[in-house]
Structure formats: C-alpha cells, structure tokens
Amino acid sequence: MQADLYVETNMNFNSHSGMVGYILVLTKDNGQTEELRRKKSYEDTTTTRAMIQAINMALGHLRPCKVRLWIDNSTIINAMTKGWIEEWEQNGWKNKRGKPVGEEWASLVVNMRLFDIEVYAKMHNPYKVQIQSALKA
Numbered sequence: 001m002q003a004d005l006y007v008e009t010n011m012n013f014n015s016h017s018g019m020v021g022y023i024l025v026l027t028k029d030n031g032q033t034e035e036l037r038r039k040k041s042y043e044d045t046t047t048t049r050a051m052i053q054a055i056n057m058a059l060g061h062l063r064p065c066k067v068r069l070w071i072d073n074s075t076i077i078n079a080m081t082k083g084w085i086e087e088w089e090q091n092g093w094k095n096k097r098g099k100p101v102g103e104e105w106a107s108l109v110v111n112m113r114l115f116d117i118e119v120y121a122k123m124h125n126p127y128k129v130q131i132q133s134a135l136k137a
Contacts, residue, residue: 001026001062001063001066002066002068003067003068004025004027004070005023005024005025005055005059005067005068005069006022006024006025006071006126007020007022007055007058007073007131008020008022008132009021009047009050009054009073010135011042011047013047016044016045017043017045018042019039019040019041020039020040020042020051020053020054021038021131021134022037022039022054022055022058023036023130023131024038026062037134038058039131039134040053040054048076048102049102051076052102052104052105053104055069055108055111056111059114059115065115065116066116067116068118069117069119069120071120071121077119079105080117080119085105085109088101088105089106093106
C-alpha cells in the first residue's frame with residue numbers, strides 16, 4: 001500500500017486561528033484507491049503546528065507504508081528534508097539559537113520512523129482547490 005497525503009490550511013497569521021484540511025489517498029497493492037478527507041479548526045496556534053497535527057492525525061489512519069506528503073509549509077519541508085529535526089533532537093529539542101521547538105515535532109519524529117515519508121512541495125497538488133473549498137465551508 002502507498003499513501004498520498006495532501007495538506008492545506010487557511011490559518012490567519014494575525015489571529016492564529018483557522019482550519020487545516022487534508023485528503024489522504026490510499027493506493028492498495030491491487031491498484032484500487034480510497035480517499036479519506038478531514039478538516040479541523042484551530043485556535044491560538046501557528047500554521048506549522050496545526051499542519052503537523054494534521055499530518056500526525058492522517059498518519060494515525062495508516063499502518064506503516066510509503067507516504068508521499070504534499071505540503072507547502074517551508075518550515076516542515078526544510079525540517080524533514082534538511083536534517084533540522086535530527087539537529088533539534090540532538091540539541092534537546094532546541095534550535096540553533098537555543099530556543100525550544102514545539103513538542104509536536106517529537107510526535108512527528110515518531111511517525112517519520114514508522115513511515116517511509118517522501119516530502120513534495122505542493123506545486124502539483126491536484127486536490128488544492130477541493131481542500132481550500134472545504135475549508136471555506
């Protein structure tokens with residue numbers, strides 16, 4: 001089985017509130033696909049934190065498998081692809097400036113170790129319009 005996870009948000013940077021939605025497309029070994037669609041509202045949080053929680057929520061529906069994560073959050077992309085998470089973990093969950101990173105990153109690490117996750121910048125997300133429409137509803 002393989003999964004494609006598409007994550008979108010309409011979080012408001014000023015109020016730190018909004019919604020995150022995702023579509024999880026499961027492709028079974030026989031080629032059949034299933035979709036799981038979810039959205040959740042968040043208050044008093046950052047876009048990155050809300051997106052990490054959505055990723056973890058989506059992965060909670062799966063058994064370990066290959067997952068292609070389609071996301072446009074540069075912090076998450078860089079953390080997962082440039083070794084930032086490993087550095088933070090080695091530094092006691094602090095960044096290079098010595099400031100603590102959120103505890104949600106540790107839960108993402110657990111999932112990263114369970115799943116074979118490939119990260120893609122979401123420029124080619126075929127579900128972007130559908131997710132954004134759902135978030136407005």
